[in-house]
Every structure is written in C-alpha cells, then in structure tokens.
Amino acid sequence: MTSSSRIAIDAMGGDEGLAVMLAGVARARRRFEGMEFLLVGDEDAIRAGLKSHPNLTAASEVVHAPETVEATERPSQAIRRARTTSMGIAIDLVKQGRAGAAVSSGNTGALMAMAKLSLRTMPGIERPALAALLPTLGANDLVMLDLGANTECDTRNLVQFAVMGAAYARTALDLDAPRVALLNIGTEDQKGTDKIRDAAAQLRAAPHLPLDFNGFIEGDRLSRGEVDVIVCDGFSGNIALKTAEGTARFVADLLKQAFRSSTRSKIGFLISRPATELLRDHLDPNNHNGAVFLGLNGLVVKSHGGANEIGVANACAVAAKMVRNDLTRRITEDLGNFEAEAA
C-alpha cells in the first residue's frame, strides 16, 4: 500500500462532529475501491464510532491525536499545536509520505497556515491558492481560484494560479485543455487593473501550456459553463463566491415566500416539488464540497465546516481523484513548462 492510495482524515474537525465525518468517509470508501484512510483524532471516540462502519474499519487505521483545533481559534495560535492536534497530525502524515492527501472540515485559516508551514510551497510558487468546484449550467463544474487565501495578488501570482487551476481542472474534470479566463470588470483588453492585463498578456504569450486561454470573464457569466477555470485574487474570489452563495439563497428564500403567498401557490408547490428538489440538489453546497489548496508540496482538501455525510464523502472523493492523478507532479510539470516557455 503506497501513500498514493491513502488519505489522512482530520476526524475531529467540522461542526457536525465525528459521527458525520466517519459516515462520510465510509461513503467515500465505497466509491473508491482500494483507497485507505488514516483517521486522526481521539482514538477511543474513533474506535467507538467505527463500530457502525465495518466496511470502513477494514480499510482504515486510527492515528491518535490528543487535541483538536477550535473553529474560532486564530491560525497563529493553532500552528503552535500542530504536533498535537488532529488537523496538524493529518497534515504531517502527508508530509511524511504516509498519506497522499489530507482532508479536514475544520478552521480554514488554521488549516491553511498549518499546511503552508508544514508542506511549504512548491519550488517557484510564491503563494498557494484555494480552489473550489462550483456548479454551472454547462456539462462540467467550474474551477475557481483563489477564493480567499491571498487578499492581494500580483501578476505572477495570477499566472501561477491559472497554471495550477488548469492542472486541477485536467484532474478533477478530466479535460485535456481547460478553458481558462481571468475574472474582470469587462471583457475588452483595456479593462481592469494593470496586474490583470499583464497576467492576460503573459498567458497569451504561452500558447503551449495545456490550457486554452479565453481572456477576461465578468461576474455575470460565472455559472454559464463557458469556461472551465476562473482565476482571480483572493479578495475578488471570496466576494464572488460568497455573493453567488448568498444570491442563490436569496432567490430560494424569495421563491419560498412566493410559494407561501396563496393557497393556489402552495398547491402548485406541492405538485412541482420534484422540480424544486432538483433545484435544491443542484445548489446544495454538499454536492460541490471539497476546496483544494494548490501549490503546496502535498495535497490538502478543505471540506465545509457544516458539511453533511454526502459533503464529507465528496471532499474525500476530491482528495482521492487528486491523489490518483498525482496532481502535485502534474502542477510541477506544467509550471516547469511555463517557466521554460517564458524564459
């Protein structure tokens, strides 16, 4: 058994508790035959929880961690407890080569800080980025990065995010040459900041990368399925991601209000429930769970704090796919080719 078929799980992170984490991992286990899991956390609690999951028990090993990172803990505080917390130990298993990836539903800032400190950025990469898959009207999900790891970015960061995001889309979405665009406030060449325009110029000048550079895209086209990867600084990315989440919830809430507005509407709602459930299903963040820190010497997946069993299983699936496709090597190669072309 090599690390490429083993995933370390921070079993204690997340708002939903250990039982949901274990149920999610057990689900993922059934989808990925041959994958093994290192379950990190309170040994007694994990062993007790595993009694409901004989299938997972057979494919997992328990690694004891005496402490847990708190949801509200400051990253600067949490990194001091890297050796004793379930989050820190899960990441360390990746560093040691005992696992191909780590998955945690815990504190995002702490996870980022610990992962960066322990795994370090890949050669040539200044900053890791947080990438996620978002739903679209197209055939595929969309890869978007950075979603908040870097408040301010320069041209070089944006170009590296494009290369890393494309490598991730090749793995996660099975695409040969993902269509990549930079998020901007207009599609004309002269729009946006100098950094964005310069990043576009550099990406246009590197035609041999395994990606199809599509220039700029505006916020209203995010979910149209017109591109596969959208690149931006962490500030804009976080604003866009949260605005999209908030707006989807806003529209759903308005719809609920509207359906409640009359008896006739209530009846219509009951009849069309399969349709509205389809919608809910499509927008459910659990079905798109698993954000990835790209650019580190090792794979770390962030699962939503409030993810349910299905969400946790999806985050594990993201990790499993990346491990199987050797994403870190792929990014290293693509970046090497880009540097060679740019030189």
Place this chain on the structure above:
Amino acid sequence: MTSSSRIAIDAMGGDEGLAVMLAGVARARRRFEGMEFLLVGDEDAIRAGLKSHPNLTAASEVVHAPETVEATERPSQAIRRARTTSMGIAIDLVKQGRAGAAVSSGNTGALMAMAKLSLRTMPGIERPALAALLPTLGANDLVMLDLGANTECDTRNLVQFAVMGAAYARTALDLDAPRVALLNIGTEDQKGTDKIRDAAAQLRAAPHLPLDFNGFIEGDRLSRGEVDVIVCDGFSGNIALKTAEGTARFVADLLKQAFRSSTRSKIGFLISRPATELLRDHLDPNNHNGAVFLGLNGLVVKSHGGANEIGVANACAVAAKMVRNDLTRRITEDLGNFEAEAA
C-alpha cells in the same frame, strides 16, 4: 419653474429606442406631479413620438441634438462630441442649471466621462462613484457603491463613498441614519486590505455623521437587508453586482429546467405561476433601475441600456427624488461635517 423640478432626458440613448424612452418618461410624469422634462435628441423624431403622449407633451420641452453616442463608442471618442450629442447636451442642461438632473440609458463609460468632464467633482471629492439600489429580503432596497467607476480606490475614496452613499440612502430610502458597512472577506477587525481596515477606523472615529457604521459585511449577506449601504472599490463592487445578477439568472434557469423535467412539474408550475411571477417581478432589474453618479456638481442617473418602459420610469423617479431632496447639497453638508470632525 426652477431647475429643481426639471429633468433632462437623453431621449436617444438605450437599446430599446426612443418610443420606450418616451413611454417611460410619460409614466414617470404621472407619478411626479409638477415635474417637467427636457427631452433631448432628434427634434422631429421626438415630436412625432410625443403624439402618443399628450400628458407628457404638456409637461415637456424638446431640445434638439443632431447626434447620438453609440453603445460601443469609446468614452475618449464620445467626449469630443459632448456639444452635439443628446447625452452631452442633457448633461450640459444640468451644468447650466436648466435641469436638476439628467437621465440616460446610453453608453455607461461615455456618460461617466462626459458627466465628470462637464460637471466636475464636488469640492474635496477626488472621484465620483456609481451607486445603485439592489433588492433585499428586508423592508428596503440596498444602496451599493462603487459599482465600477473606480477600478482601484484608496482609503479616502472609500470613506467618501460611505458618506455619499449614506446621503443617497437618506434621500432614496427615507432613512435618518442609514446602516453602512464595508464589503470585506470576513467580519473580524483584522480581515481584508489595509485600505479597508483604515477606512473602517476613520468611519468609527466619526460618530456624528448621519449614518450608523456597521463595520464589515461579507458577500453572502448582501441581500439580507441587514444594512442599508454597502461600500467597496469599483472592482469588487462590479464583480459582486454582476455575480449577483448572474446567479439570480442561473437559479431562475435551473428552476425553469426543473419545471420542464416532467409533466407533473409542468402542471405544478402552471398552478404556481402567480408565485413564480412574484419572484420574477422582485428580481426584474427594471424594478431597481437607475444608478446614480455621486460626487459631481450635478445629478446624473444611468438607466440600464435594455430598460423597458417601467425601467425608464423608475430611473426618472430616482432622478426626481434626488432633485426634490436636493441630494447634491446634502452630500456637500455631510462631507463638510465629516472633514470638520476629522480635522
């Protein structure tokens, strides 16, 4: 008749043509008794169009303009034709004091450039900002600015936007002390860029402004009705606004697909149609039309290029309210008080 009851209309701007502009203005005329309109554009075409609107004819004057700004025209090109285009002449009527505000559905960049050049920024204001009203789940719409007039902003710009946005909310939403927040990627004090944190510190240190400073707000809370004014740089604002528009359309499209997915859903849809129409109505941009350039020595309202008759009427209503409440004076006073407090 003073300028405070007269609005200049760029009758030729917009994708929907003169007939829709006139129908929209005629509608606004019925809502604002005593308001007069200066209809700027091709005199013969306007006179012909007015035949269907005797009510508007009685309350308007036609001002001939031989040319029109094109939708795709570069702002740098358009400003050279300020004296001959319907857009340029409408703005000039404000400058001359013949109208209290100008309304155009034409080219946004050109409108901004012409308005800035002709009306100039208010004393002490470095940059004008584009503000709009957005729908929320609360009792009021939300004022958001800047929405794209300024790609990059410094601390002073953000603080001035907060003061101008609050003055606008007092007028447009009839609030005494609007709740103001800065858009950020977290609500904790240490989140975001230096500029945003410094702007927050300055706003907190000015407690006598007619606004209630609420700190930071994240993208997922935009439409919750928790604050009345959201302030950001033009890049983030444009990304957030367009992402919100795109996501609302995305959810509506998914819903349509879902309703079409089975006969049962189709029947449910037909029965609950009043509910879905309520939703469509709430999200229809025509019902929130009329973005305002704040910080100029005169009022200019941008109507959506694709606005229909109702949209145009709403943009005129925004102008009429601002004119009646003497918004420019109010902003001048608030800024003066802020400078005095900060000194």
